[in-house]
Structures are given as structure tokens and as C-alpha cells.
Amino acid sequence: MRPTTRPGDREPSFSARVFITLFAVVFAGAALLLVALTWREARIIVRERYDYESAPATIVAVEIVRGERSNQPYEPRIVCRFEYRGRSFEHAAQGGESLFRVRGYTSFEAAREATARYPVGALVPVYFDPADPRRTQLEFTSFVPSIASAVFALVFSGFALLVVGVAAGAWRGNRERERDALPKGILARRAPRSAGRRITALGMLGGAVFCSIFVAAPVWILRDRVLEPRERARASLSWTETSCTIERVDIVDDGDDAERLDVLYRYDVAGREYRASRHDFFDHQRECGERRAVYRSLKGSVGSAVACFVDPNAPHEAVIDRTVPPVDWKEGAFLGAMAAFGGLVALGFARGAWKTWRGDAASPEGARTTSVVTRTAGPIHLPFDPRRDPSGQARATAAVVDAWMSDVRKRRQTRASLGMVGVIFLVGFTALWMKPVLRGTFDIASIFAGVTGIPLVIITIGVATMTWRSWRTMRLPVPAVKLSAKAAPGETIDVEWSLDGELATIASVRLVLEGSEVINLGSESGPRQTAIIARVAIADRAGFAGRSSSYRDRVRIPEDAMVSCEGDEWRIEWNVHLDLVMREGSTHRESFALRIVFGEDGP
């Protein structure tokens, strides 16, 4: 028979374990594939730069063809011819193929502009694999997408590692229970957590890697979309004012329901003509209506001269409107909240990995039901007084109690803080998602956003409610209970308990010893049922004040109490419940397991 566990605790069933394992295998396989592909890509890039040779090539033909990608349909197709070791090679490639690494463009003009540096008849360098000159490049593959692929592979591998860690933890089950034991003589029996929630150290590390993307992505977006444009706009305040002629103004579809202002203007610097396409530094932040207004104001100026500003040190850099708009606090706060949320979760995983690796996996869930017990004779008082305990055993027990209290307090604070960050994140995300609805227009986009936004609103309300509850429990006094590791029916045991915190918030405390039957422990057995079969009141106290207080009560285990025992599908357990009745009316329960055993002198 296995030892008793805390109420509601159970291990995943065999089928659940198999399902988790299959899930982990699929993710691990996908991660391995992704890593292999990224490795292959990295090798190609390195080979291009170090092993490829170059030769002059003649551009034979350039055309823009319509590809299959709906968001970037315009693909340049370039044909070039070159000679190597007396043999002539001619290659044509399109889109993302080997000759010309650039993929499609959103507009025909953009694609044509991109190919402008390859005019027909021009002699340009071409790079090829000397072992197989058919592998040819006009341009080296950019490192940037490969770095992005590598980061994605790393993050995905982290997630896969997390899933594998969960699966490994599910199979490991109770085998590690013994490792949770504390020093001899002092038995701190931590009721085991659900095996499904155990994750190996490696899995936790994977979780930290995975969650780090939720820090990196918002920080990168914040830098790229908020901070850097502002910095560049500020720098442009020292640029030289010049007269520019606007050649083209348009609004182009940038794919994914996004638009951008497409401006082209020319200007002269030191007798040389330049062309630029930047109107300002903040087009990506504009609402659709604002962009249209800018478009309308510029449209009338096509062919005429307007003032623009040119960087004297880099004349190809120019801008028409260098106004620095007010800080977009909404976007900044949203991204900041997202980064903070991701950071906290990643930190939690990293901390868990460290603790698990050190064999000190005292998770908040585990700590919740830690029952601090001792087999030593005589009472141990809280707060601990070493003069009463020359053997030092109580010192260890007191340390365990302190650690437990600290753990509970930290758990409450973490839960409340995470909840608050989560609420901020969810409110921001929901607001962004529901933006079409908030605009007040009645179209397909607003109907879609409205319908799909309902679950988000429900989740947000749910998280907010949970956070409010966590916030309230954060300030609750932390209770600790010490009782004998084992007790026999008919035996009278001491129950020492203490409270730590603002005790004036407590109206009364009830201590109850309860025996329960729990059935349907397996996941496929139907809903779990519990029947309370015995209840013995231990204490009911009121009139609390101060910061900490400790008490000692006694309870007699009923003569006819059934021993603690457990089968595959059932369990008979005993718990000492400590109910904190708060002044504002709510009640909070902490449960501590007690093992009732057969005593030789028993009934």
C-alpha cells in the first residue's frame, strides 16, 4: 500500500502517460528535424562564403513573374551566363531559388526596383560551387533569416524539451517520493504532487528557453517599432533641408491586412541625383485613416517640389516628415507587460530547473501540503527556542516550518504578481483583438473580431477573478501545523500549530481532524467521489492579534478509526484541516496529512 496523499492528488493514468509520451515524441521529432534543417542551412551559408568561387556573369534576361505566394506574388526571375574552366553555364532562377535569394515582393514596382541593379547586358559577379557550378548565387544568402530560423529552432527545441520533461516526469511518478524526505529523526512528509505536474530539470530548462521568446520578441519589437524609429527621428532633426520632387505616392497592400505608404521622391546632393522612399519613421504605427490622410495630402504634390531632410553624412538617407510623435504608451505598456510576463514565467522555469537539478524540488504545490511532523518525544514550540531542544532535532523542524511558511508566502505573492501581469497582458491583447469592434464599424472584420473576441473576454474576466482572489490570499497569515507522523486509533496526539502574519485579519481558526474515503482515482473511472467518514473537532479559537502566535491542542483519534490505506482506485485518508475564517467573511483552508496506522496497543 502506498502512503496517503493529499486530497485531490493523483497520478496520471497509463493512457494519459502514453498520450503525453506520444505528444513528446512528435514534438521531439519535429524539433530534431528543425535543428537538422537549420544546421543544413547554416552549413550552406558558411559554404557559400568560404568555398564558393566567383566569376563575371552576363545578365541575359530579367523579368518579374507572378508567383504562387498571395502576399508576395511578384518574383524576380534573372537569367545569367558565365564561364568556368572553359565551359559556359547559364542559369535562371526565380523567387527563393538558388540564383537569386530574394523571395517575392508585394508590388510589381518593388520587385522591379530590387532587380534594377541587374540590368540586362551588365557584367556582375556570380558565386558558384566549384564542385557543381550549377549551384549558383548572385547574392550571398542573408544571415538574418538564418539567425531567425536558428532562434526559432532553439525556442521550438525548448518547448519540445519541456514536453519531454513533462512526459518523463509522468513516468517517473512516485519513484522520487523518497527523495523528498528530510533528515532522519525529522520526517517532513510532503504529500506528493501529481506526477503529471512533475517536470524534469531538463524539461524545466526547455521551458525557460521556450518562454524566453516571450521576453525577446516584445523587447525586439519595442526596440524595432518604438525606440529605434524615435531615435532615428530625433537624429534626423540635424539633417539638412533640401528640395525634393515627389514622383509617386500610393498606398500598397503589405500583406496580412497591413498597408503602407509607398512614396518615391528625388533630390540632388552635390550635383548627384538620389531617390528615396521614406516619408517618415512611424508609418507602421499609423491607423488606416491617418495614413489615408497623409496620402491625400501628398497626392496633390506629385511632380512638384516639397521640403525634405537629408542626412549630410549619408545622402541616400532622407525623410519628408521628421516629426517625433508622442509616445505610444499603449503599445509600450502592452509589450512591456508581455515581456515581464514571459520573463517571470521563464524565471520560474529556470528556478525550477535549478532546484530540481539540485534535488530540492520544493514546488509551491508540494509545499502546500507539507506536513511538518516529528517522531521525537515531547513538544516542540514555535517560535523555536533552542534551549528547549539540546538535540537540535527541533531546530531542523523549526527550519522546515520556516521554509514552508516562506514558501507559502512566496507562492501567494508569485501567483498574485503573475496574475496581475497576465491581466494587463490579456486586457491589452483583447483590446487589440477587438479593435475593429471598438471602431464602431459594422463589417466582416468587426463581426469576426467580436465573435472570436468573446472567449478572450471570458478568459480575461476569469484570470482577473483568480488574480483578485490571489491578491486577497497574499496578505493572509500563513499557518503551520506540527503533529505526529503516525497515530493509532484511540491514541491522543498533540497538534501544535502556529500562525504567522497579520493575525488581526482572522476572526477565528478551526482545526478539524477528518477521515475520508476517496474513490475513482484513475482518470478513466469517472468523476472522483469523496465521502467524509469521520470528523473530530480539535480547536476553535478566536481573538487573534499581533504578528505570530503558536498553540498546542490535543486530539484523540477515534477508537474505531480506519487506518490510512490506498488501492489503485480508492484511498482512505486522514487530514488535519486548519480553517482560517477571515474577518471579511471568507474562509481559507490548509490541509495537513496524518497517517493513521495500526498500533500494537491499539483497540
Next chain:
Amino acid sequence: MIEVRIADRREIRPGRPIRVRVDWSMARAPERVDVRLLLVSKAGEHDEVKILAEAPFANVERAGSRECVLDAPSSPWSYEGALVTLRFVIEAVASPGGDAREEIVVSPTGRPLRGHALTAK
């Protein structure tokens, strides 16, 4: 025919030895005779049987009688609760041949403990 008998009382205190006597008489000598102490639990719709102790007899005659001692567990005990029922059974199985069972009570009080639901959920 196979018969199992408890040498003393059927009410056993937890942790105490149970003296079991098994008699059999078959048309053909069985390959073996096993005596087992079983815990039969019923939890809701779920039945569970666990072997707690076992005494195997090999090279047995067509008919014979053997005695063995099985230790009663210190826990759990015979129990009739609101959702869970625990019973102890001594089983003798002749392979091939037949089987016989005798129920015992493992309890410090001599009776199965009873658990009445104060509240259920």
C-alpha cells in the same frame, strides 16, 4: 474437491499469523496447490483484488492435506464504508483442479470497521 479452513478464529488481529489448513482430493494429482491471502476491495463500480500473501505447494499427491501460516497485514483492515468496502479472503487453488475460498476478518475489534458518510461529494 478442495477445502480451505482457518485453524483458529476467523477474526484475526492485524499483523498476526493466520494458520490455514487446506485439504484436497482430486481425480488426478494437481501440479500444484496455492494458498493465498487476498484483499478484495470494492470502490464504487470498481473491484480490485490484490494478493497479500501466498504459500505454494508443489509435487502434491492426488489427495492430501497441508497447513501453512500467512501473515495478516497490519493494514488495511476489513472495512465497510460509504464508498469503499475491503474484505479479506483465504483462497486455495489446485492447478488443475478446483478452488475454494473462506472469508476472514482482519480487524483490531474483531468486526469489520464501518465508515458512515457524514458528508459526500
